[in-house]
Amino acid sequence: MEISGKTFVYWNGPKPELVTTNLEILKEVINDKDENFPKDDVEGYLRILLGDGLVVSSGEKWVKMRKLANHVFHGQSLRVGKEIEVFEEFKHLTSDIISRTAFGSSYVEGKDIFQMLWKLTSIIARNAHKIQLPIFQTRDNVESEMIDRFIRKSFIDIVEKREKDSGEVDCFGDDFLGSLMKAHYSVDECYKVTMDDMIDEFKTFYIAGHETTTGLLSWSMFLLAIHTVWQEKAREESFNLFKGKNPNSHDLSKMKTIIMLIRETLRLYPPTLSLIRRSKHEVNLGKVKVPGNTRQHFPVLFVHHDTEIWGEDAHLFKPERFSQGVAKATNNNPEMFIPFGSGPRSCPGSNFATNEAKIALSMILQRYSFTLSPAYVHSPCEVLTLWPKFGIPIFLHPL
Ligand code: HEM
DSSP: OTTTOSEEEEEETTEEEEEEOOHHHHHHHHTOOSSSSOOOOOOHHHHHHHTTOTTTOOHHHHHHHHHHHHHHOSSOSOOOOEEEEHHHHHHHHHHHHHHHHHHSOOTTTTHHHHHHHHHHHHHHHHHTTOOOOTTSOOHHHHHHHHHHHHHHHHHHHHHHHHHHHHOSGGGSOSSHHHHHHHHHTOSSTTTOOOHHHHHHHHHHHHHHHHHHHHHHHHHHHHHHHHOHHHHHHHHHHHHHHHTTSOOOHHHHTTOSHHHHHHHHHHHHSOSSOEEEEEESSOEEETTEEEOTTEEEEEEHHHHTTOHHHHOTTTTSOOGGGGTTHHHHHTTSOGGGOOTTOOGGGSOTTHHHHHHHHHHHHHHHHTTEEEEEOTTOOOOEEEESEEEETTOOEEEEEEO
């Protein structure tokens, strides 16, 4: 971006791609409600991982599944002196939370499924820049097909167990699985979802629901471990609000310091590094004429570090920039803070994830102080979402 400016064309193999952090283009494309800029098609291993689930689907199917997800994930469905590697720990925690809230099972019950999904994620990462020749079956092809069959079978088992436990259609429960099953048995064709649809959503929500939140929690711990003044401020707020008890949903909205910390973490280490769309038809975007079927790429990381928006201190950890809200922090350009995307395809799990982070952080802060282990090596890398390549080893000191 420093060399080419805010808008340029980049060749992704044989395909041109418009890369831009221009605010007007971003607003026009990301907030478009008429499907002029749909999500890009996904292929290969990513297709196996996400199927035609909510993250990638379009048209009527997307409208139907999005309504269902909005209904379930409105943010209310969340009730809830040793070195540890927090990234791995948070993977288990967030997996457990999404399993319990969305599918009524636990991390332990779904452990094999998670391990398979993580394996698939690693396969995607190591093949991201490889060219696949369809005539050759690689070891990764064979393994990913095996994983796909395993996940399918496991999900059908989960559905059958719920059917057996509940008996009646009305008693499937009000979590995501229950809502999907009710839709599956609906006699109204407009609501009906197939078993394949259910499996795709199941994989989508497992992946979308824990990968990103694991990143948020891990990077928050990292930043608090090195900025101990903020760690103290956040601890004080947690003690004042919850007095050593577990947080309750009523008081979550009263958190001021922790929400500033969460926002600053999402700004500096956004789990989703880019938003991608495809122009259906030829279109003028700013001064650029973009042919139909061209990808537009919005690099969230650059948008979040743009000094024209955030000021010269854009690269520094300064949670106080959010003390008077997002509009003030972005110099009245709230669309430039997009950790959860924006417009019709923005994240339906944003409240859920933020509440999860608030609860987990305040519970940890009330029990431990923590510092970064000297073994830590700073190496953020993109594996679907932004991961710490060598984990985040932290020393926990009981209070
Ligand atoms: C810190 C946590 C999270 C971050 C940073 C995050 C980020 C995002 C972003 C940036 C998008 C929009 C992508 C685009 O416009 O191309 C998105 C979409 C989505 N997110 Fe999240 N997400 C988080 C947590 C969650 C959780 C907890 C769930 C599920 C409970 C979830 C489910 C989804 C789904 C299903 C979509 C696709 C929505 C659609 O296309 O209509 N996310 N997320």
